[in-house]
Amino acid sequence: KAGVTQTPRYLIKTRGQQVTLSCSPISGHRSVSWYQQTPGQGLQFLFEYFSETQRNKGNFPGRFSGRQFSNSRSEMNVSTLELGDSALYLCASSLEGAWGNTIYFGEGSWLTVV
C-alpha cells in the first residue's frame, strides 16, 4: 500500500511569488491535514480537509489556503511568499480525521524562500 506522497520534495521560491504543494493520501483515507514545521516553532497546524471540505483551520494568515479534490488528493497554496514561510510542509492522512485516528505523514516538501 503506497504511503502519503508529497510533491515537490524541494523547491526554492522568490519572495512575493506563490507556491502550490501537492499531497496524495493513502488510498481510502479521506482526511488530509497540513502542517508547517520550523526549528523554533515545531509543528504548526495549517488546516484539515475531509471529503473536500475544510474541517479545521489553524492560525495562519489568508495567504495560506488549501483544497481537496474528490479523489482525496489535496493541494495547499501560499501566495505572496515571505522569507518566514521557509519551512518543511508536511501532509498527513487518516481514515476519518486527525483528531482521534492514527495519522500518516508524507516525507514533506522543503520550501526555501529567498
Add this chain to the structure above:
Amino acid sequence: AQSVAQPEDQVNVAEGNPLTVKCTYSVSGNPYLFWYVQYPNRGLQFLLKYITGDNLVKGSYGFEAEFNKSQTSFHLKKPSALVSDSALYFCAVSANAGNNRKLIWGLGTSLAVNP
C-alpha cells in the same frame, strides 16, 4: 487553553540505558494521546497511541508509554536505548470534547543516544 508540553528540548542517554521522553498535557474531556518520531529529513512516523483501556501502551520499535490521568502525563519509555533511536520525538493530544477536534502537538524532544 489546551496545551501539550514536552519539558525537555533534548534528552541524552547512553546506549543500553533506559530512556524516558516526557509529555504532559492540559485538555478538556478524555484525551487521545499519541507519540510520533521524526528521523532526520523525514516525515513523522507513528509510534503508539492511547485511546482507552490499559494505561500502559506498547508500540513500535520496543517503545511504550504510560498514561497517568492524575498527573496528566504520557511519558514515552524504552528499557534499552539504541543509537538508532536518536531522533526527534513528538507528543500529540486530542480531546473528545464538543467540536474542538484538532490535534495539539508538543514542540518535540530531540533524543540523542550515545554509543
